[in-house]
Amino acid sequence: MPSAQLIDGKAVATDLRAAVAARVGGMYARLGLRPGLAVVLVGEDPASQVYVRNKHKQTEACGMQSFEHRLPADTAQADLLALVARLNADDAVDGILVQLPLPRQIDAQKVIEAIDPAKDVDGFHPINAGRLATGQPALVPCTPLGCLMLLDRTLGAEMAGRHAVVIGRSNIVGKPMAQLLLGRDCTVTIAHSRTRDLAETVHGADIVIAAVGRPEMVRGFWIKPGATVIDVGINRLPPAAAGGKDRLVGDVNFEEAKAVAGHITPVPGGVGPMTIACLLSNTLQAACARRG
Ligand code: GUN
Secondary structure (H helix, E strand, O other): OOOEEEEHHHHHHHHHHHHHHHHHHHHHHOOOOOOEEEEEEEEOOOHHHHHHHHHHHHHHHHHOOEEEEEOOOOOHHHHHHHHHHHHHHOOOOOOOOOOOOOOOOOOHHHHHHOOOOHHHHOOHHHHHHHHHHHHOOOOOHHHHHHHHHHHHHOOHHHHOOOEEEOOOOOOOOOHHHHHHHOOOEEEEEEOOOOOOHHHHHOOOOOEEEEEEOOOOEEOHHOOOOEEEEEEOOEEEEEOOOOOOOOOOEEOEEEEEHHOOOOEEEOOOOOOOHHHHHHHHHHHHHHHHHHOO
């Protein structure tokens, strides 16, 4: 049985973090400044707490300043907007990330739109989304940016003219991913929960990006032989056997797909590690743009 080559996101992320750290060191030597990233966490969602802790550690490890703001779950929207305004005005802060999801009483879109687009390291502000869609320099959402870097390393110029199918239409992954693939001259289809004949659509793809949040939904027989498969999903399943540990699986049935695909990202160790590395890279980009 042929087996796909694994795309080692962990190794690419380590390289990217090292490159960011080197440029942060250069900036400090030249200007005596360290880029600063502010992360805001509202409430106590356990998964979000893990992400925020990892962001904090990796931000400091690459020589940047990390500012953490933890607010209670019952925070009023006005108080969160006031904090965002303070961070916008704070010269030590180059990047602002408000961890999603937010509690029910807060309108996430209002908060996103309150962030200074120049500090919007998530790339979620409509100004940055619009810049990406019109081919102008932008801060680009971290997860699709990480996927693009993996594709650049795997396929490079071979991406041009290829059929890419993005499964998922979120503002965080699916839509920006489609824009980035268009920017590499792919022919792009965005599929989603209402798509008819999803298996057939995916079977036409040279590049598959799975970002649906449904464990192992993409089956091996959907994949065109030799295709490149990027799995954005991180789904926690209960242990397969009593006494075992939780299992992390992607949106793709990995065992099936790796027998058919040409290249595939594992879960964990594929797209996941790229996301925070791209956040650090975006923070450096924002700092360079603000400070020259
Ligand atoms: N929650 C899950 N992913 C993300 C992300 O990329 N950015 C923010 N702000 N929150 C998230």
